[in-house]
């Protein structure tokens with residue numbers, strides 16, 4: 283951290299500095315059990331000296347004046363015009379109120395200074411129209427260059443490594459193309475439910491919570507064209523092209539589900555139709571994977587937690603080879619890259635057996651940083667590659683809005699009930715079975731476990 287810095291919490295709760303720093307310490311310890319002794323270290327104590335708190339309702343103009351005074355006071359004490367970062371880690375419904383107040387208060391001068399930054403969490407908008415309106419509000423005081431839209435999957439190294447696997451390895455570069463890939467599967471499944479976020483979830487559902495952002499980011503990062511530029515850390519501007527080339531989907535290509543008990547969650551409507559699971563079939567209309575079927579699924583309270591993308595290769599001997607070659611990039615947990623092979627079974631030489639080559643991050647020298655740690659470091663050094671551009675956000679909503687309409691307005695998609703601890707409604711399996719395929723997540727369940 284630099285010599286001069288200050289972290290100012292700004293929220294409704296009637297806390298003082300000590301309450302806020304205690305809350306930060308408790309949260310850190312809760313989430314980093316293995317590092318729980320850190321709170322007694324000199325470094326942590328020093329860090330806490332830089333933590334401040336201001337209690338204000340987001341709609342109260344006076345609060346913004348107090349914040350401005352505090353920022354100016356710091357600058358005066360430090361003798362510099364420090365860089366200011368406005369980090370909106372707040373419910374998305376508060377974005378507008380905060381931005382309007384920033385625009386109308388004395389803080390707008392600070393926001394307009396091009397060294398200032400705005401950090402904003404997903405979901406950015408509720409649909410294309412509201413995302414555009416929100417962006418118009420943002421652009422009244424910040425330029426696109428100053429805006430850092432967070433999608434935390436982009437902070438996950440195993441995702442950001444995929445392009446280097448594809449680009450610098452002759453075998454993968456040549457194999458991962460539409461000529462050889464039968465289809466692609468992307469899963470973002472979770473074992474947990476909506477926990478204490480029922481109200482948020484009820485408004486958004488799995489499609490706005492995970493598909494519009496995390497899944498489309500995984501899809502676009504992994505299937506982007508391999509550039510001829512020798513730079514390793516390539517700019518991710520091509521993600522937009524991929525998202526724009528997603529084929530729109532028909533009613534028979536969406537399976538929605540809701541876990542049993544969801545309607546009794548706190549903040550949830552007792553007759554809710556909000557999906558907590560969805561499986562979708564689509565494809566790309568251009569690029570390296572043009573017309574290759576892509577199956578995506580995400581959901582809560584499922585059998586296993588995983589975020590991964592599988593490239594299933596063509597199978598020349600379907601009657602002999604039960605498991606086709608699969609190149610699997612697992613982003614979490616038990617991060618790794620796996621590929622299975624078929625070989626002659628030595629015990630029964632007339633049969634084949636399946637074996638697998640596994641690369642496990644935890645067995646290598648690769649230490650995976652926490653996604654937020656990486657993104658915050660990028661933010662501090664103004665590296666924008668792992669943040670989302672407004673054009674991608676709008677392209678994502680253009681793909682997602684018709685899906686939500688089919689479920690929410692037209693009600694032509696049934697939301698099936700599913701049992702907790704399963705992999706969602708059985709209809710999600712049928713989505714593949716009718717194409718002569720099946721989900722393969724289970725095949726690598728044990729990979730990198732030890």
Ligand code: BG6
Nearest residue numbers: 404434472491492496589614653
């Ligand atoms: C968040 C979603 O963006 O990602 C949550 O809002 C979800 O619903 C979470 O649980 C999952 O994050 P991770 O890092 O565990 O995959």
